Amino acid sequence: MGAEHTLCCSAGWAVRCASATGAETHREGNGLHSVEQRNKTAVTTMSIHIVALGSECPGGIGLGEEIMGQGQLQGGLLWSYLGHGALVGPCDLESSIHNPAFMEYTSRVFGDVTVVVRDCPSWDLLDSDWASVRKVLEQADILVIKYSVTDKLAFQQVRNSYAPRLRPLLRHWGVPVILVAVGARLNDEGPPCTCPLCASDWSSCVPHSEGLQLSRDLGATYLELPSLNHVFVGRYFGSVLEYFMIQCLKHKAKERPEKRRGNKVNELCPPHLEQPARLPPIRVEESSFSQDMQWLLERGMQFADVAFYAGDSGKELGWAHAAVLCAVSPYFRQLLLGHKTRERPQSRCVCREREGGPQSLLSTWDGGIIDDMPRSEGHLTGRLSRLVVKDPLLCMCLWETLMFIYRGAWEWDHLQEALEEKLKNSLAVAQLMERIRSLIGRDRGPRDTPSARAAQLGPQTLVNLFNSPLYSDVIFMVQGSVLPAHRAVLVARCDVMAAMFSGKYAEARSRVVPIHGVSSDTFLSFLEYLYTDSCCPASVLQAMAVLVCAEMYQVKRLQHLCEVCVCAYLQSMPSRELSSTGISVIRLLRRAKCHNAEQLYVWLLHFISNNYLIFSHKPDFLELSEEEREQVERLRWPSRGYLQELSEYQHRRRKLRKSRCIVM
DSSP, X not given: OHHHHHHHHHTHHHHHHHTTHHHHHHHHHHHTHHHHHXXXXXXXXXXXXXXXXXXXXXTOOOTTSOOOOHHHHTTSHHHHHHGGGOEESOOOOTXXXXXXXXXXXEEEETTTEEEEEEEEOOSGGGGGGHHHHHHHXXXXXXXXXXXXXXXXXXXXXXXXXXXXXXHHHHHHHTOOEEEEEESOOTTOSSSOOOOTTOOTTTTTSOOHHHHHHHHHHHTOEEEEESSOSHHHIIIIIHHHHHHHHHHHHHHHHHHOHHHHHTSOTTOOOOOOOOOOOOOOOOOOOOOOHHHHHHHHHHHOGGGOOEEEEETTTOOEEEEEOHHHHHHHOHHHHHHHSHHHHTOOOOOSOOOOOTTOOOOOSEEETTTTOOOBOOOOTTOOSSBOEEEEEOOHHHHHTHHXXXXXXXXXXXXXXHHHHHHHHHHOOHHHHHXXXXXXXXXXXXXXXXXXXXXXXXXXXXXXXGTTTTTOOTTOOEEEEETTEEEEEOHHHHHHHOHHHHHHHHSSSGGGTOSEEXXXXXXXXXXXHHHHHHHHSOOOOSSHHHHHHHHHXXXXXXXXXXXXXXXXXXXXXXXXXXXXXXXXXXXXXXXXXXXXXXXXXXXHHHHHHHXXXXXXXXXXXXXXXXXXXXXXXXXXXXXXXXXXXXHHHHHHHHHHHHHHHHHHHHHO
């Protein structure tokens, strides 16, 4: 129920179009109230029971004070909506229950529908007789809870004391609830601001987030009214209330089909408003992090700076990249950086051989000395670290171990299968698995399950290298900011970077690479994706900036992730914020088309169509091309046909009322 109510509130302007006749009908119907009472027809009139709790005025009414009279009542929320046709006093319906805590009054809406309102301005008055209050709530078709945003003590009383008592009852009965916050906060000059940064008056006022959280707990529709003038009461509160009244009447008509058949044959029915078209989904490519790192191990020898040799024969076993090894394994960090502290690292894995002594898995060449060596053809000149593999099992399965490390060090099952296929000995496989666990700093424990091992590293293996000078071999200069990076990671994750650092460009021979046309924050977010395979822009504009950078470097998956972020930010905006925001959706559409974001371009066209009444009144709507405007007009919601039917329905209803007045 809560999700449905929230949807109605966010599309309040559309509901207003669907039930715009309600405000006009109840005003004219109120004038005929006494006449229709005297002319008792055979048609059974339906009734709607509304129960209102709380006060929209700061302070409210407490124990020992008089219940508000008609003069005070006329300044309230529901009285302002119902108009001058409301009659104060106990209602004359058979099912009425009189309770001194409630002020009762009736009115007419939609011509012949009786609205019975029971309004209790103070929560403290309900404690005197909760049993009768429960009976009143049982008869409610719609529940309205009001509070003042400048009365935080009263709000806290409602949230902590009364909301827990109402929550199980509302869930059991399924009554629609409208939570209304009335008043402007101290730091507001216009409509209430929903920005979480506007917290200067949180000590005395109820923030938007707390009211929204209370509405979610109660499953209610949440509204904020800066004041009780006719614009806010009629346009926002009236639209939502009329929507629930129409749904209530439809539900009661289904429950009493025999009475519905007794209605007039020629009774006019309002046009049906179809739901807007569903927005097209944004499809994101699957992550290629593991495949990229596997490619780096297999073909990225040009940027390798670690060489492995067999301990017994001195034969070269393979090449690797110190940055990746140090990012995954603390053992490699200690081994490759041990020369700085002049400590020779020892493996935490103790292999019990025939001699019974500990054995180190790896060691540096010549007892820990790392020196510059000439490289073979195809390798860049620079520092080369030579490591000796002293363990025979690790020496035999070094390639499988390196592949496991490069792919994220989480595919334990695949590693075990590869070792079993090569060693053909279950005992040797178990011993080597324990040594690999010690190699990456992962000991077997009581919670060593496959899911726990998978969640340990994965795509987050390179997070320690992001924006770190450790083994950095390139520096990006972006708007005066210094951003260290690693060529091996950049080449593996980005094809444009691979061409830039592997070809005959100046970047391939220079350590400092300037970047133009991109802000430092945007490029840092781009590098963060390359290292962590994730991206979380802080705003719509930041997401669009990262999208442009991703298109520049041809990283398609990052572009799709930015498209998803833009859609999520726009879709989370309520209608009021969407109409007043400074973000131009039309210009976002232009940028999406310019930078080949085809999915975002199509989504924004549908988004503009679904919110046609908001965007069609903005000046930049004229910037749409003729083809785009035709598509928006074709998909617009509400459609032209519905608005025409609504206009004809209102015209016929006015004409029918005039004819009734003449007869009377």
